Amino acid sequence: MNAEIVATGEEIRTGALIDSNSAHIAERLTNNGVAVIRHTSVGDDLENLRTVFSEIGNRADIAVVTGGLGPTADDLTAEAAAKAAGVGLDLDPAALDSVAAFFKARQRTMNAASRKQAYLPEGAECIPNPVGTAPGFRLKIEDCQFYCLPGVPDEMRRMLADAVLQQISKRMGSNQPFYRSRTLSTFGLTESRAFEQLAGFEKAFPQVTLGLQVQFPAVLVKLYASDTRDGQLNEDLAAAVGWVTRKMGHYVLSQQGDPMEKAVGDLLIQKRASLALAESCTGGLLADLLTNVSGSSAYFVFGGVSYSNQAKMDILKVSPETLQRHGAVHEDTAIEMARGARNISHATYGLSTSGIAGPTGGTTDKPVGTVCIGLATPDGATGHRFHFWFGCRSMHKQMFAAAALDVLRRELLGVDPPRF
Amino acid sequence: MNAEIVATGEEIRTGALIDSNSAHIAERLTNNGVAVIRHTSVGDDLENLRTVFSEIGNRADIAVVTGGLGPTADDLTAEAAAKAAGVGLDLDPAALDSVAAFFKARQRTMNAASRKQAYLPEGAECIPNPVGTAPGFRLKIEDCQFYCLPGVPDEMRRMLADAVLQQISKRMGSNQPFYRSRTLSTFGLTESRAFEQLAGFEKAFPQVTLGLQVQFPAVLVKLYASDTRDGQLNEDLAAAVGWVTRKMGHYVLSQQGDPMEKAVGDLLIQKRASLALAESCTGGLLADLLTNVSGSSAYFVFGGVSYSNQAKMDILKVSPETLQRHGAVHEDTAIEMARGARNISHATYGLSTSGIAGPTGGTTDKPVGTVCIGLATPDGATGHRFHFWFGCRSMHKQMFAAAALDVLRRELLGVDPPRF
Numbered sequence: 001m002n003a004e005i006v007a008t009g010e011e012i013r014t015g016a017l018i019d020s021n022s023a024h025i026a027e028r029l030t031n032n033g034v035a036v037i038r039h040t041s042v043g044d045d046l047e048n049l050r051t052v053f054s055e056i057g058n059r060a061d062i063a064v065v066t067g068g069l070g071p072t073a074d075d076l077t078a079e080a081a082a083k084a085a086g087v088g089l090d091l092d093p094a095a096l097d098s099v100a101a102f103f104k105a106r107q108r109t110m111n112a113a114s115r116k117q118a119y120l121p122e123g124a125e126c127i128p129n130p131v132g133t134a135p136g137f138r139l140k141i142e143d144c145q146f147y148c149l150p151g152v153p154d155e156m157r158r159m160l161a162d163a164v165l166q167q168i169s170k171r172m173g174s175n176q177p178f179y180r181s182r183t184l185s186t187f188g189l190t191e192s193r194a195f196e197q198l199a200g201f202e203k204a205f206p207q208v209t210l211g212l213q214v215q216f217p218a219v220l221v222k223l224y225a226s227d228t229r230d231g232q233l234n235e236d237l238a239a240a241v242g243w244v245t246r247k248m249g250h251y252v253l254s255q256q257g258d259p260m261e262k263a264v265g266d267l268l269i270q271k272r273a274s275l276a277l278a279e280s281c282t283g284g285l286l287a288d289l290l291t292n293v294s295g296s297s298a299y300f301v302f303g304g305v306s307y308s309n310q311a312k313m314d315i316l317k318v319s320p321e322t323l324q325r326h327g328a329v330h331e332d333t334a335i336e337m338a339r340g341a342r343n344i345s346h347a348t349y350g351l352s353t354s355g356i357a358g359p360t361g362g363t364t365d366k367p368v369g370t371v372c373i374g375l376a377t378p379d380g381a382t383g384h385r386f387h388f389w390f391g392c393r394s395m396h397k398q399m400f401a402a403a404a405l406d407v408l409r410r411e412l413l414g415v416d417p418p419r420f
Numbered sequence: 421m422n423a424e425i426v427a428t429g430e431e432i433r434t435g436a437l438i439d440s441n442s443a444h445i446a447e448r449l450t451n452n453g454v455a456v457i458r459h460t461s462v463g464d465d466l467e468n469l470r471t472v473f474s475e476i477g478n479r480a481d482i483a484v485v486t487g488g489l490g491p492t493a494d495d496l497t498a499e500a501a502a503k504a505a506g507v508g509l510d511l512d513p514a515a516l517d518s519v520a521a522f523f524k525a526r527q528r529t530m531n532a533a534s535r536k537q538a539y540l541p542e543g544a545e546c547i548p549n550p551v552g553t554a555p556g557f558r559l560k561i562e563d564c565q566f567y568c569l570p571g572v573p574d575e576m577r578r579m580l581a582d583a584v585l586q587q588i589s590k591r592m593g594s595n596q597p598f599y600r601s602r603t604l605s606t607f608g609l610t611e612s613r614a615f616e617q618l619a620g621f622e623k624a625f626p627q628v629t630l631g632l633q634v635q636f637p638a639v640l641v642k643l644y645a646s647d648t649r650d651g652q653l654n655e656d657l658a659a660a661v662g663w664v665t666r667k668m669g670h671y672v673l674s675q676q677g678d679p680m681e682k683a684v685g686d687l688l689i690q691k692r693a694s695l696a697l698a699e700s701c702t703g704g705l706l707a708d709l710l711t712n713v714s715g716s717s718a719y720f721v722f723g724g725v726s727y728s729n730q731a732k733m734d735i736l737k738v739s740p741e742t743l744q745r746h747g748a749v750h751e752d753t754a755i756e757m758a759r760g761a762r763n764i765s766h767a768t769y770g771l772s773t774s775g776i777a778g779p780t781g782g783t784t785d786k787p788v789g790t791v792c793i794g795l796a797t798p799d800g801a802t803g804h805r806f807h808f809w810f811g812c813r814s815m816h817k818q819m820f821a822a823a824a825l826d827v828l829r830r831e832l833l834g835v836d837p838p839r840f
Contacts, residue, residue, distance in 0.1 A: 013456055015446030016631050016642065018438065022461070026435030036433055037468065039461035041442070048457065192491035192533045192553065211430050211464075212492060213437070214572060222436070277725070283716075284699075284707025287725040291703025294779060294813060296727070302735060303725035305697075305707040311722040311765055315735070345731050359714065389526050390551070394712060395574060 001172055003029050004060040005039045006052060008067040008077060009151055013043035021066045021156055032165055033177040033226070034062060044068065049080035057084060057142030062168060064160070067151030069134040071113035077148050078137070082121035085141045089119045094126035098135040127163045131155050138167070145171075178230040182237045183257030184221040184244055187406055188418050194219050197247050201240075208240045216395065217402045220257060221248075250415050260405045261289040267412040268299040268349075275408070276347035277303035278316050278337035280328060281355035281371060282401045289401060302345035306337070316340030329354050329366050331383025334374030342376040349411075350376035353404050357396040371400040373407050382407075386420050421592055423449050424480040425459045426472060428487040428497060429571055433463035441486045441576055452585055453597040453646070454482060464488065469500035477504060477562030482588060484580070487571030489554040491533040497568050498557070502541035505561045509539045514546035518555040521548075547583045551575050558587070565591075598650040602657045603677030604641040606668055607826055608838050614639050617667050621660075628660045636815065637822040640677060641668075670835050680825045681709040687832040688719040688769075695828070696767035697723035698736050698757035700748060701775035701791060702821045709821060722765035726757070736760030749774050749786050751803025754794030762796040769831075770796035773824050777816040791820040793827050802827075806840050 005025050011017035022039045029036050037060065042048045049068070056063045068077030082089050096118035103110040120126060120137045127136035127147070132155040139146045147164045149156045169176060186194060191212050198221070201210050211222040223240050225233050245252050253263040268275055279286050287303035290296050304316055309328060312318040317340040318333060326332050334352045342350025355371030362368035369388040374381060384407055388399045406418045425445050431437035442459045449456050457480065462468045469488070476483045488497030502509050516538035523530040540546060540557045547556035547567070552575040559566045567584045569576045606614060611632050618641070621630050631642040643660045645653050665672050673683040688695060699706050707723035710716050724736055729748060732738040738756040746752050754772045762770025775791030782788035789808040794801060804827055808819050826838045 011631065011633075012443070012459070013446065014450045015443040015448070015456070016633050018440045018443040019459075020438045023432070023435040023438040026433065028435070030434045036435070037462070038472070039433070039439075039459075041459035042457070052458070190553075192531060195492045195533055196531060209430075211494060213429075213431050216572070222431075224430075279704075279707075282708075283711025284704035284709075284723055284725070287699075287704025288702075288708045288817075289704075291705075291725070291727065292814060292817070296703075300703075300727050302728070302731040303704055303723075304735075305704070305711070305723035305725070307711065307717045307720050308722070315722060315724075315764055344735055345728075390574075392551075392574060393714065397708075397712070 001034050001061045002059075003034045003036050003062040003064065004056045005036060006056070006063060006065040007039070007041045007151070008044065008049060008065065010043045010074070012041045012067070021151065021153060024153070024157060025064050025066065025160060028160060028165060029064070029168075031179060032169060033172065033179050034168060044074040044076055046076050046080055046083070049076055050083045053081055053084035053141055053146070057144045057146075060144045063144050063146045064164065065146060065148040066156050069117065069136060069148065069150045071117055071133065078120055081124075081139055081141065081146060081148060085121055085123070085139055087122040090122050092118055092120040092124070092126050092137075094128065095120050095135040095137070098126065098128040099133055102129070102133045127159055129155055129159060130162070131158050136163075177226050177228050178233055179224075179226045180233045180237055181225075182223045182241050182255075184241060184255050185215075185253040185257050185259060185263075186219050186221060186248055186251045187217065187253050187260055187402060188251045188420070189219065189248070191219050194221070194248065194251070198244060201243070204243060205236065205240045207236055217399050218253065218259065250410065250413060253409075260402050260409070262293050264405050264409050264412070265290065265293045265296055265299060267409060271348075271412060273348035273412075274299050274301045275349045275351060276301050276341040276345040278341035278350065278352040278374075279303060279305045280307065280312070280337070280353060281357045282353045282397055282404070283307070285397050286351070286353065286401045286404060289405075301347045302341065304341055312337060315344070317343070329356060329370060329372055331372050331374070331385055334372040335376065335381045335383045336374070338374035338376040339381055348378060349408060350374070351404055351408050353400050355396075355400055357393045357400065359393060369396055371403060373404045375407050375411060377411060382417070384417060388420065421454050421481045422479075423454045423456050423482040423484065424476045425456060426476070426483060426485040427459070427461045427571070428464065428469060428485065430463045430494070432461045432487070441571065441573060444573070444577060445484050445486065445580060448580060448585060449484070449588075451599055451601060452589060453592065453599045454588060464494040464496055466496050466500055466503070469496055470503045473501055473504035473561055473566070477564045477566075480564045483564050483566045484584065485566060485568040486576050489537065489556060489568065489570045491537050491553065498540055501544075501559055501561065501566060501568060505541055505543070505559055507542040510542050512538055512540040512544070512546050512557075514548065515540050515555040515557070518546065518548040519553055522553045547579055549575055549579060550582070551578050556583075597646050597648050598653055599644070599646045600653040600657055601645075602643045602661050602675070604661060604664055604675050605635075605673040605677050605679060605683075606639050606641060606671045607637065607673050607680055607822060608671045608840065609639065609668070611639050614641070614668070614671070618664060621663070624663060625656065625660045627656055637819045638673065638679065670830065670833065673829075679709075680822050680829070682713050684825050684829050684832070685710065685713045685716055685719060687829060691768075691832060693768035693832075694719050694721045695769045695771060696721050696761040696765040698761035698770065698772040698794075699723060699725045700727060700732070700757070700773055701777045702773045702817055702824065703727070705817050706771070706773065706821045706824060709825075721767045722761065724761055732757060735764070737763070749776060749790060749792055751792050751794070751805055754792040755796070755801045755803045756794070758794035758796040759801055768798060769828060770794070771824055771828050773820050775816075775820055777813045777820065779813060789816055791823060793824045795827050795831060797831065802837070804837055808840065
């Protein structure tokens with residue numbers, strides 16, 4: 001069963017608003033075994049809307065439309081759907097009840113503009129809106145069943161879950177295919193090098209679809225499988241996850257698609273270890289990432305962000321001699337920062353970053369994109385230097401933070417440090 | 421001149437990824453006087469892609485495509501565009517140079533998969549990619565000029581700005597309508613309350629379009645005006661900016677649309693003042709935001725992220741009595757944290773956060789969403805307590821950080837602290 005999604009509204013057409021409704025609808029349809037073929041967005045233009053509805057009516061089995069059901073003159077979904085179906089608009093008693101119930105519950109009087117929302121295409125079936133004023137409706141245009149829902153995300157989501165998906169499931173009956181997916185997160189290889197490592201996948205698993213997705217700085221490996229019987233799907237996917245993990249080794253952060261900070265947190269919990277940070281060039285991003293993980297207070301003790309050399313000396317106890325001899329961006333300075341953070345907070349591990357995120361501050365020896373990372377452990381300390389070439393400050397900050405966490409992750413796993 | 425936008429990729433089709441590229445492209449095209457008519461998203465399916473390209477070729481003057489230019493087998497944009505144009509694929513010397521330059525700059529060898537990216541439709545003109553491996557291209561399909569760009573947002577944005585918009589401007593010549601816009605950033609009012617404050621705008625400025633856009637936790641006020649003559653546009657917009665500022669007062673962060681952290685940084689520079697942070701619940705996010713602003717080393721001295729009470733006592737010198745009497749989440753604790761950060765780093769101001777971001781850790785007295793903020797100044801210190809009700813941890817962290825910066829911003833402006 002093929003579906004299309006339509007999002008309407010001037011804000012979406014002009015880019016003033018990022019359309020998150022279509023992704024939500026697509027995900028829910030996909031998880032219910034419906035193949036989503038195309039998403040379309042158009043503005044509040046009657047003729048464009050009608051054209052799109054007619055095209056989809058001739059192409060798809062199901063269409064979910066979001067937006068354009070409100071009380072104002074630029075809400076045109078009902079009129080466009082009626083025109084595409086070749087019918088008129090009529091006051092729908094069930095829709096009027098839905099609107100009236102909303103106002104009654106709030107002890108407000110229904111105004112004329114709101115009454116407009118109860119006019120639906122002839123032959124449409126009202127989909128009541130339990131959380132807002134605009135009722136939705138179901139209407140057949142050509143061979144396609146249209147489900148028109150409001151654009152307010154909370155209302156759309158509720159009506160999609162309560163009414164639309166149930167109707168679709170019923171309609172599909174025993175033909176509804178099962179759909180399963182797995183996501184692995186990886187770090188340290190570019191998308192194209194990851195792809196090379198996975199050569200041979202299609203032959204090994206013809207029944208599983210492989211996709212790579214950059215979620216900078218991580219690369220996600222996505223595995224999809226679909227069948228009318230559920231039995232074999234989970235086994236097929238588990239075997240594919242094992243195969244990918246063997247091919248990619250320690251580049252795999254998580255078989256559940258977790259981000260780096262969660263993978264590192266899980267390892268720290270396993271080892272009953274704690275962590276302190278000393279950040280310069282990452283400016284708090286490392287601490288922010290680690291504390292985004294719920295439960296991180298179990299291992300994250302302290303983070304110090306020291307932009308100035310004075311703060312590095314006063315608070316992190318970096319020696320003035322080291323700073324004078326090597327400057328702030330150097331393995332030795334990074335090691336002293338990591339040791340300082342570990343010592344003042346009594347953590348098991350200390351991790352530090354010092355580098356040049358840009359756009360200014362680079363030199364011939366230490367160009368923009370250079371980062372030094374220090375790791376202090378119960379057994380000693382190591383310093384690392386990497387160089388990246390991204391175009392912007394925020395990408396450098398993200399890459400520096402991920403590289404630092406990867407140094408720690410590989411130490412916790414007992415394998416070699418990363419290379420880039 | 422009519423334009424359409426196409427975003428490709430399985431993640432977008434299935435809803436695994438929210439497509440933010442289309443909104444960015446739509447906004448840039450609209451701002452350049454191009455009318456965007458339709459957005460379409462399809463998966464990595466050669467036949468669907470070809471169909472969409474052919475349809476658009478017969479409908480639009482310009483198409484901007486994003487995604488599907490990578491090195492892997494499911495990157496099909498070049499092949500589909502070639503089929504739609506009725507031509508073959510050919511190794512493009514300029515595209516090969518672009519890919520080779522990327523690898524050379526990183527002292528790495530180009531692999532075979534990456535070489536695939538240099539195969540463009542015959543007759544296409546390469547659009548070099550200065551920040552990634554995948555070159556883009558320009559190609560005529562039917563009567564429509566297609567601009568195909570990568571899906572990685574940073575690469576797409578750079579190539580759109582550097583190459584595509586310039587070519588489009590040139591093509592439009594003197595027919596290009598003048599289009600001007602201004603954006604004000606505001607913080608502290610919800611979108612609907614901001615809209616209420618701006619009642620009467622349409623009557624006062626019939627020639628200017630007003631739009632509100634939530635950029636959580638800020639609300640942007642967007643003002644647009646368009647004309648075939650440029651003369652009056654800037655004056656009209658300046659008057660509208662003044663009107664909005666009078667209505668919204670100190671809720672306005674910036675008349676240039678700057679984020680909170682930039683607005684606060686500018687005020688600190690004006691006052692020749694410096695800042696130190698003591699973060700608990702915001703976990704480094706405050707420091708990360710502040711240091712995302714280029715030049716922040718002029719005023720940002722030190723940030724301490726202390727999740728544990730021990731670190732609050734040892735490093736920030738919060739007294740054990742205060743922690744015992746009030747707990748970590750309290751105005752008095754926040755004041756001592758702010759004072760501690762200010763003292764150990766000799767900064768003009770110390771700012772602190774302690775709260776409960778959730779999902780766990782809430783109590784009846786201090787439910788999830790509670791934040792205490794401390795501000796230490798040369799003249800004393802103040803404590804503040806706010807309560808927010810968002811659904812998730814990351815929204816709470818963002819709101820806590822913005823609220824803390826707003827406490828400092830209003831202190832620097834000499835006005836009352838915020839209320840929520």
